[in-house]
Amino acid sequence: MDKEFDSLPETIVLPKTGQTVIFDVYRPDKDFQDLYEIWWEVIDKGQSYLQYTTNEQEFQEVFVSKSCFVFRLMDNNKTIGAFHLKPSAPGRASHTGCYERIVHKDYRNIGLGGLMLDMIHKFAPLMGYEALIAYVFATNGASIASNLKKGLVQIGRIPRSSKLKNLDYVDTIIFHKTLITGDIN
Template sequence: MSSAYGAIARPLSAGSLGSVLPRHATLRQQPTDQQNSQTSQNQATLLAISKAPSPTATSFTLSASTHATLVNAMHKVFNTEVERGDTYPQEFPLDEEQFANYFLGGDAFVLIKGDYKDAGDVESKGNAEEWDKDLLGFFYVKPNFPGRCSHICNGGFMVNPRHRGLGLGGIMGKAFLKVVPLIGYKASMFNLVFESNVASIKLWRRLGFKEIGRVPNAGRLRGQGELGGDAKEGYVDAIQFYWDFESMPVPAEYDA
């Protein structure tokens, strides 16, 4: 899988993702949802999504080729965030191949609206726009360093802006902590959580991640200064968060 160090192999699996996937969650209710609290519209399912078709189909993995329009919707959400210029380090939108290599190059997971018991129950849709109401968020897991340090992973998270306010960050953050050890990683490190991203910082602190460092002036972000131009770019520090799975047990309440 691709990284700043080139292609890095994922660790040997330490367990089966099938023991925690599909993973189900109840969405935080909005005032307009009170009458529908028992419907599938308030349920979400986390599944793995694979860039290449698996030789053996699983009950928890979607194929990017079968659900190409879902990947297109993920791509669109990601590029919209990149164009905002205030959370991810990429300066320009990624094309289809670049996005697939970046977000689907390791282990990737997608959170979709509905209560699915099997990946095969997720119907394909005709285009990316049809996915917008059901695509809630997604994240990747891949090595942060090469070789002798490849037991430490990195994660990247994305919430569909249409569905903010439903507690999606917490749902995906807890799921991340459950799947990472099964993939085989011993620790996780988030390199660049910009201090201007208040919601993300609050989330990782609330979930129990350790703050292990700060990178001064790590990002040249939009809306943060007076460097010139309409974007009012400025330099922002980044906080680094860490989880050591061997010394920091995942709380039992994160199981659901």
């Protein structure tokens, strides 16, 4: 991670469950194994990411090599979800942050995805991002709903962009949100 965050780790109570989680930067010694297992399950399910298969090296290159943040359960330090932020493209587009989220299957639908978006909105400007962009498969209703709820706008749709496991081709929805205010010209 390129930047230090003095406010982390941060303790947060999940409103829907009352569970206490620790929000922190990715720490390989604490998070690698749990996070890799989540990543492997998500890839194996074949509904959220482009990869057909994965391994530890690819996981490190694709997900945790960027600015990665995690959520750990307070009671046992188990990593239950994470997101990363990276420039949408190098150079002239590096002011736009692109993010991806993964959540352990046992901790979905409890508000963790929305909490991740809150943290993305909080930390993206600190990392120099002026806007956010996300690419979401049209079959991922939970991610679509949380992006819309947090103020991202659907700006496009790529027809038949990917062939998901046990499905035909699906569209990708593109979401965007400007983070800066005032005159942007």
